Amino acid sequence: MQFLRHILASVGRVFASLRMTIGIVLMLLLVGIGTVGPLFVDVSKSDPISVRTNQPPSAQHPLGTDSGGRELVAVMVAGTPQTLRMGVLAGLIGVAVGVTLGLVSGYFGGWPDRVISTVTDVMLTIPPLAILLVIAASVKAVNVEMLAVIIASLSWMYAARVVRAQVLTLREQNYVQMARLSGMSNFNIIFREILPNIVPIAFAALVGAISAAILSGIGIEVLGLGPQDTPTLGMTIYWALLYSAFSRGMWWWWLPPIVILMLLFIALFLISSALDDVANPRLRSSQ
């Protein structure tokens, strides 16, 4: 019962924050583009050569068409959920790996900790784009899922670091010491005593990781290394740059993906900064 009340109080605090409310509303809007959108828009027009090329916005094509013969409204409706899916998938995998490494390295200490911490530090120093490039250039013909896995391999470091720091203090708590003295196995202590206390931080790290994953994904796509046959937002910007939509005055081509991406990043930022306040009570009291 008390646990339930605790959760309810947390949920209340989450929504009490204006930032969180705006962030979630924006996020729902963006998810709505992909879920409600297909009811009104014919998604098949996002395929190349399905409509007349280079048409400005009109009643027939509300956001015009591009040089590849795609209707931009259809591309946005088809592409926004692809970009979100890639980000969420990469974030989930990355944070799962990061939390596991953070738990192991914080709880056991010693040489596993030294190895994991060094690798984390090294990976944090290397610009993610540098590794992504080498991987994406070698593993060609990627689809959205492969891109997500590639990006996930580079988005576990932050989660590993914050979870490790948290576990280091939790490990010394009385209840953990008690569990150890009562003969509980390491596995049980980690999963039943420590993990539940990591959830808020892991969740905050997840939102950050999703945002970072989308950032990396767009970067790879803008350079032309994304999935060639999927109309994601990043690929739309790539095509627009490639066909010089900017200097040709075709604002309806490049502006929609940029606006959607900006809203997406702002939503994720608002949610993650509001979550940080909940996950780190020390920050909350200082503001």
Add this chain to the structure above:
Amino acid sequence: MTWGYVLRRLAMFVVVLWGAVTINFIVPRLAPGDPTAAVLEQLAARGQQSAGAGDIVAAYRARFGLDDPILLQYWRYVSNTFRLDLGTSISYFPQSVSGSILMALPWTIVLLGVATVIAFGVGSLLGALLAWPGSPRAVKALAPLLMVLSAIPYYLLALIVLYLLAIWTGIFPLGGAFSGQAPSFTPAGLLDLADHAFLPALSIVLAGVGFWALGMRGAMIGVLGEDFLTLGEAKGLPPGKVFFGYAMRNALLPQVTSLAIALGTAASGSVLVEVAFNYPGIGYLLYNALRASDYFLVQGIAFFLVLTVAVAVLALDLVYPLLDPRIRRQ
């Protein structure tokens, strides 16, 4: 500063570079197909009949030594890379990969360096003012704007800035780094260089200012309750002196730490900004290399990105103890 600290940082530097080289070595070998076949295929696809083609393939066969044991190949690759012998570029043949990169690198370093310093300085000052109780209301009203700016990636801002200030209003040049054939270092030439660098730098600065301001605000709030501030005020020091000498100086330390971490992201971001503005640095070279499927150049650029960031982080790590006496004493 103890020798142990310096040695640990140097070891870290070497480990980062070694990690980058190892990834460069392993990843293409995990991918299906062998590297020379890919090169041959590309040359055929480009319809290159020149006498140079045979040389390139021979050069790559020798470089990869594909019949040698894998450890020998690895050793050769590592030692070649550390001597900056990164092979021959296909799209810029017969120029070497390191040659092409070294020509583009100064543009990136100057652009990224200047923009980062400006963003760091302006952002830290704004962030400190946001947290300071005595600062004007107009500054505090900036907070939401800065938050929004910090959330938007560099290159999306770059594209918006490009459209608004270069295409729509035509105030600044569309792209490139200089007018005419080559940059000149006369006063007019330098002005022209600055004119071209302004927009790419502006988009990096705009995105960076918010990030640094938010970090600084957090650090400043932490410092505000400290006893030494009360002491400073009680001694009757002017507010400016308490702000800069007592509060900001202490709050700046964690910012310098994040500078080391943020450099990697900044380098990645500026690569894409260069693509948007056709700025002739590493990013633009990379874009061309990708379009020409010049994988050796792509790998070389990836290595140089890591090298640049690693050098900057090492420099910051070695400067840090001079700023923070607590680290010196450890």
